[in-house]
Amino acid sequence: MPSNARPLEGIRVLDAATLAAGPLVATWLAEFGAEVIKIEQPGSGDPMRDWGAQDNGVGLMWKSLSRNKKTATLNLRLAEGRELLRSLAAKSDVLIMNARPSTMRNWGLDYPSVSAANPGLVMVHVTGFGEGGPKSDRPGFGTLGEAMSGFAHLTGEADGPPTLPSFMLADGVAALNATYAVMMALYHRDVHSGEGQLIDVNLIEPLARLVEQSVLTYERFGTIPHRGGNRWDISAPRNTYRTKDGRWLAMSGSAPTIAMRALRAVGRDDLTTDPRFAEAQQRLRNAAEIDGVMAEWIAEHTLDKAMAVFEDAEVAAAPVYDAAQLVADPQIRARGTYVEIADDDLGTLGVQGPVPRLSRTPGQVDHLGKAIGADNDGVYGGLLGLDDSTRERLHKNGVI
Numbered sequence: 001m002p003s004n005a006r007p008l009e010g011i012r013v014l015d016a017a018t019l020a021a022g023p024l025v026a027t028w029l030a031e032f033g034a035e036v037i038k039i040e041q042p043g044s045g046d047p048m049r050d051w052g053a054q055d056n057g058v059g060l061m062w063k064s065l066s067r068n069k070k071t072a073t074l075n076l077r078l079a080e081g082r083e084l085l086r087s088l089a090a091k092s093d094v095l096i097m098n099a100r101p102s103t104m105r106n107w108g109l110d111y112p113s114v115s116a117a118n119p120g121l122v123m124v125h126v127t128g129f130g131e132g133g134p135k136s137d138r139p140g141f142g143t144l145g146e147a148m149s150g151f152a153h154l155t156g157e158a159d160g161p162p163t164l165p166s167f168m169l170a171d172g173v174a175a176l177n178a179t180y181a182v183m184m185a186l187y188h189r190d191v192h193s194g195e196g197q198l199i200d201v202n203l204i205e206p207l208a209r210l211v212e213q214s215v216l217t218y219e220r221f222g223t224i225p226h227r228g229g230n231r232w233d234i235s236a237p238r239n240t241y242r243t244k245d246g247r248w249l250a251m252s253g254s255a256p257t258i259a260m261r262a263l264r265a266v267g268r269d270d271l272t273t274d275p276r277f278a279e280a281q282q283r284l285r286n287a288a289e290i291d292g293v294m295a296e297w298i299a300e301h302t303l304d305k306a307m308a309v310f311e312d313a314e315v316a317a318a319p320v321y322d323a324a325q326l327v328a329d330p331q332i333r334a335r336g337t338y339v340e341i342a343d344d345d346l347g348t349l350g351v352q353g354p355v356p357r358l359s360r361t362p363g364q365v366d367h368l369g370k371a372i373g374a375d376n377d378g379v380y381g382g383l384l385g386l387d388d389s390t391r392e393r394l395h396k397n398g399v400i
Contacts, residue, residue, distance in 0.1 A: 015037065094124065120189055244302050
């Protein structure tokens with residue numbers, strides 16, 4: 001049965017990064033019980049507040065990304081602000097930053113400096129290019145990671161341009177890598193009596209790891225894979241197909257048994273004994289022909305009819321959903337993937353709940369993103385013990 005306690009209760013995280021990758025790490029830790037303090041620039045706040053769709057000036061992505069976090073303002077451009085961050089870091093388990101390496105050193109916020117008073121501190125430093133190398137101090141966003149990782153080169157139609165995703169792919173993949181790195185570092189510290197450590201993550205390498213097939217092919221054979229639209233040279237059939245009623249269906253024949261089921265489902269049992277299609281490597285060499293067989297059959301059927309046939313035959317196929325269709329899907333609804341959360345600014349907002357389902361200590365969404373500096377008194381008064389007059393002076397001087 002689920003426990004009332006969440007697995008990361010007792011862990012304090014300072015989220016002093018901006019935009020997507022670093023803050024996403026903090027979001028996922030917060031869902032599972034970590035106390036997360038979001039540090040923002042006084043006045044303007046994190047640029048993520050102004051990112052994407054807005055409802056009367058309230059950023060929807062900000063609301064979701066900053067779920068479960070306390071919010072405090074702190075001007076790291078001022079020496080007194082940086083000293084306050086070091087004081088907060090001395091009382092924390094994890095610090096997340098994404099400033100350039102030279103800025104971190106110049107500000108005295110590099111790992112040796114901030115961990116001096118807290119050797120158990122785990123610091124996540126997310127940058128565009130990572131520490132070391134000629135590009136280490138260049139600014140970088142996820143778009144650059146998607147381009148340089150090789151992802152964009154492989155994505156798009158064969159005769160079209162490299163294609164970038166319309167969502168924060170590189171940031172998200174980097175954040176996933178950084179999150180499990182935090183858990184490993186905390187495990188090392190707490191189970192093996194180790195010290196804290198620096199986690200260096202950039203926006204290129206995590207995504208490059210997912211498209212490593214192209215590098216392996218180049219390293220071994222000296223050949224460079226190119227764009228192939230929705231087809232993939234390791235699976236056939238594999239594509240998106242237009243149905244009779246103008247909808248789209250996706251299919252994957254990655255497993256030989258699934259590919260054979262697909263051929264039988266469309267009435268082409270004869271091809272299951274044809275060496276050109278029955279054997280995996282031969283099937284890849286004849287991918288265009290098998291793709292044509294699938295496209296022709298699917299074009300003659302509505303999406304509902306095609307899906308009914310494929311589901312009955314246990315073929316790996318799925319409809320291509322837009323957002324409305326995704327949230328209406330009976331499987332998604334049955335699992336409670338999206339939850340309505342009460343919010344002071346928006347009334348309620350439907351957001352996706354924690355993705356991993358832990359049977360005993362599940363994560364949850366307690367609240368959505370708060371106003372700028374909503375927890376200043378609790379952070380600077382309660383945690384650091386600064387009295388009212390000190391906090392008033394810091395606010396007047398633009399420090400908090």
